[in-house]
Each structure stands twice: as structure tokens, then as C-alpha cells.
Amino acid sequence: MFHRIATAAFLWAIAASCSAQDYPTRTITIVAPSAPGALSDVLARLIGKKVADTLSGTVIVEDKPGASGAIGSTYVMRAQPDGYTILLANGASHGALTALSKTPAYDPIKDFVPIARVGETQLALVVSDKLPVKNAQDFLTYARAHPGKLSYGSFGHGSAGHLFGEIMKKRNGIDMVHVPFKSEADAVQAILAGQIELAMLVSAKPYVDQGQVKLIGTTSPGANEAYPGWPTLTSQGVEGFSQARGFQAFLAPAGTPQIVVNKLADAISGAVADPEIRRQLLNLGVTPANETPKDFPALYRALVEQWRSIVRESGISTD
Template sequence: MKTAPAFKSLRRLALLVGGAVLAGGLGAPLAALAADNWPSRPVVIVSPYPPGGTNDTVARAVADRLQQIFGQPFVVENRPGASGIVGTTSVIRAAADGYTLLSANNGALIVQSVVKSPSPYDPARDLTAIAKFAEAPNFIGVSAALPVNNVAELIALAKRDPGKLNYGSSGSGSFGNFSGELFKVSTGIDIVHVPFRGSAAAVTDLAAGRIDAMFDPLVVPQAGGGKVKVLASLTHKRTAGQPDIPTVKEAGGPDFELKGWFGLFAPKGLPKEVLDKLAAASEKIAADPEVKALLTRAGLEPTLTGPAAFADLVGKDLVRYADIKQRAKIEHVE
């Protein structure tokens, strides 16, 4: 017996309506149940840099404490490449279910999104900010052979011979490059940028007297050898870890600040229930004396910023770094 076309159409419509009811009626409760039960399996925290660096140190400290708090494995996976872009992009493309997180810094997120052409992502749009755990103060270091002992003398020397002095960084478009260019436009001096392949190579040449200056945290441990002079911190206040080093303003320069930061993120669309759990856990982690000590030993300043304020910081940093790039005429990096 053949089914009438009209009956077939009605049956098809009924199936479609029924499916929509099931999807609307059960989909939301199931998603909410999954969020309530999070984490029910291992969680991956992506670090977009190789093992052993500062970002990796922060990621593993956070992962260890999250595992203790939630009783599920939190596994750090290093996915390096393209100055942090490879690992960051992998998290942006992951499901927003709380089982793939990102431990990253403003170098990978802010700087790379501003200097790359085309921009690989927009961290304010593509990621959910969970917590900022630490800041990394930056410092001005000069070769011991340079005849200056404070920022005022460095500025005066640079103004006497425009274009003669130089500074090194870990590469074009790096955090050190932005720091140096901001210093230049803030002081009205002309010093030449020398990009290296990594901060370690640059600070080696600084200690050897082959370059004149650097804007990098690595200059601090070099000062003990007598071949590098640390002139100031790029901060409004003296840092807790290096209280004897004056600020730029105290050393005779303009009052400005440019710090690195390290935080935890998730793909955009993370359920509120999961975000709330991670935010509460982040408060416990930030209050842990062992975590504070570990971050301090890594040259960082422990400080907690929650989801809303952290998201606001990311948005403001994007605007600020884009402004620095435009004012300093920092070129796009392909």
C-alpha cells in the first residue's frame, strides 16, 4: 500500500518538530548537567611554548594545584611554534567545554595579535579570560662599558649622538622590542633596534659589550657579573623582587610602565558553571604560599586578577599595544 504524499509530508513535519522539541528540551539540561559535573575526565592545559621556560613554570604550578583541588588529572601539553600562535590557535579551535585550557602570556596573545599581518586571532573575542596569576616586571640594562649610571644619563647620551646607540631584543615585534620603542617615543631619543633570535643571545651580546642596551628581565641576573648595569624597572613602583632597583621615573626618565603577565584562558563560550569553578579554584591557588614562592623564584610578581577584570585588561592591552605600534612605527611581521 502506497503512502499518500500529503501523509508523508505530515509525518516528515512531525519528525522535524519532535526533533526540535527534544533538542530544545533535553539539549540545554544535558549541557548544564555536563557543566555541573565538570571535571569528570582529564583536562589539558596547553602551554604554547617549549618546556622549561617561565610560561611552562606557571602552567605546571597551576595544573598541579587544579589537580589537587578537583581530583582529576590536569595535564600540561607544550605546543610551541610561531611565537605562541600554534598552541594558542589550537585552544581557540577546541570545544568550549572546559577540557582544553590555555596557559599563556601577553607576548603570545597581545603582542602577536598586534604585530602579525594578518592578525592570527583576537584574544578578547576568541578566548574566555579566567585568571591572571602573575606579572613580569621589565628592566633597562646597559653594557658596563657604556658611560651611564642612570636613565637620565642614558637619555642625555642618546640625544647627543642620535642613532649611534642601539638596543637588542628577542626579535622584531617582541615584548622587548615594544618596551624599547615605547621608551624611545616617551623620551624623544633615537636608538637603533637590533633583533636577535631569542633573549638569551641578545643578553650574551649585551654582557660582551657588542650591543648597548636591552629592555628585558634577563638583564637582572647578568648584573651580578659586573658586565651589565641595571638602570631601572619599567614600572610605576619598585618591584617586590628587586626593591633596590629604581623605577624609570626615579632614575631620571618618564613615568611609564610596561609589564608582562601570565594567565589562564579557555575557548570562547565556556559555560558559566565551569568558569565559576575555575575562578574559585584560582583564588585558592593564588593564596597558596608555595605557589607564591615558586612564582617569585621565577622572577615574577604573584598577583590575582579574576575573570571580569582580566578580560577588561586584555581588551585595554590590545588598544595600548596597537597604539605603541603605531606611534613607534613598529612594522608588521609576516
């Protein structure tokens, strides 16, 4: 009996190895844990097309929004670890969210294998044109003179915008009311309608470029290639943003064969390095990744820990 089980396991291992060698032989699904048209969806389609060309295969994108990325992430965690279902994760889904709860649905380190990073994202503090401020110090002065009178929007409770808004309040002696929205577009519409005065946004660039909102500064710790000429909040004396690094990165379910991970990593890194894709990433407000695939796992662990630290400082919990 034991001999038959051992033989079956051995044959299965050989079959799995051969299958991994031939990867891909069928459609690869990229799960974007966001709504259609959101940044994760756009990035998944942009990178997915190039990956399909590189691997001579077919790549589709499936949007699974909800619960700040938990729905899509849980779906991928439970998928077969064969490389045919992968996730485009971000700082919210695999940094903040799992640190906000004492009983998270998944572990960002144990339940996933890092493949490659697309790039770094930052938030921007934007305000209504009607707010009589021109820069961060003007804003802090106004906020301190009107405690509890300003409302700031974000794309959900426990989102990066919510976390940084609460940290900004704590570290700079201001009091604002948080108003969560289902999307950043909804938050911008609320600013235009006069329902809130400001928001913390990841996809701020188009709204600023179109003049719909007024830029105060980005959460980037330093100058950022994706936001040339945009001032940082840190450079304007706002406390709390020395370690603010968002990310968009591809992950696979734990147990995915390393040969498959390597093939995907090379294809994704090659896509990110493509000059035209790089240009599009910068236009979207994403600073393209420049590390090699072999260096990404250590960076991923560091980014997850960074977000855990940010959550602890914010004092926010979903429990």
C-alpha cells in the first residue's frame, strides 16, 4: 500500500515538473482586486498584454473588487498553485489590510509567492479650489484654526488614504473627519459637489491635470519620477510620510513551482522595462520598478512590514 502511494506521488511530481517546464499551455488569469477602470485593472491589462506576447500565450484580466482587495486576494490564495491564476496586489491588499485585523483572511507572506513588482505608487493630498490654501503650511494653519470642520475622503475604511489621513492628524495636530468612498472618482465628485473639502488619492494625476482639484503635495518621502514638479508633503514640513511607499506587484499562490514563478517574473520585469510601457506607467503616476526578480522577494517582505508599521501608527482597526 505504502509502495503504491509513494509511486503515485513520484509520478505526480514528475508530471507536475513536466507541466511546469512547458508553461504556459493554457490561459493565464490575472486577478485585479479592484473595479474595472481602477489603477490595478489598468496596470493588469497593460502588463498582461506584453506578458502574453513574451510567453506566446493568452492572458486575461478578471476584476474582483471589494473589501479593500480581500475578495480578489482570497480568490487567488485558494486557486491551484500552477501559475494560471495570479494576483496584482498592492499596498492596501497585502500591506495595510492584513495588518488592520487580528484575524485576516490570508497571510501576505505565507500564503503568496512574490513574482515581480510593477512599480511604486504614491498618494496625493488634494483639496477643493474653494479652500483658501495654496500649500501644505497654509493647509495646516487653516486646519488647526478650524478643528473638526474639514472632511477628507479616501477610497474606503482602512485604505492607504485613510491611514495616511489619520497619521497626518496625529503627527501635525489637526482634527478632520474621515469620509470613506467606494472609489476615488466618488471622492473627487464629493469635493466638486462641496460635500467634502479634501481627499487622499492614489490616482490623483488626471484630476489635478484637468484642474478638478488643487494639489497640496504627495506622500512620497522624496522626489518621484512619476510626479515631476509635484511638491512632497515632507518637503513642506508635514510630518508622518518618511516611509510612505505604495506598491503594485504580482503574486502567485503559495506552492507555485519556482520554474513557473521565474518565467512569469522574467516576462513581467521585461514588460516593465519596455520603454513604451514605462512611459505609460509614469503617465499613470506609477514609478516603474528597477530591481531584478531575484531581489524582489526581500523587498516585498520589507514593504509588507512597512505597511504594518504604518497601520500601528495610524491606530485604525477593522475588528
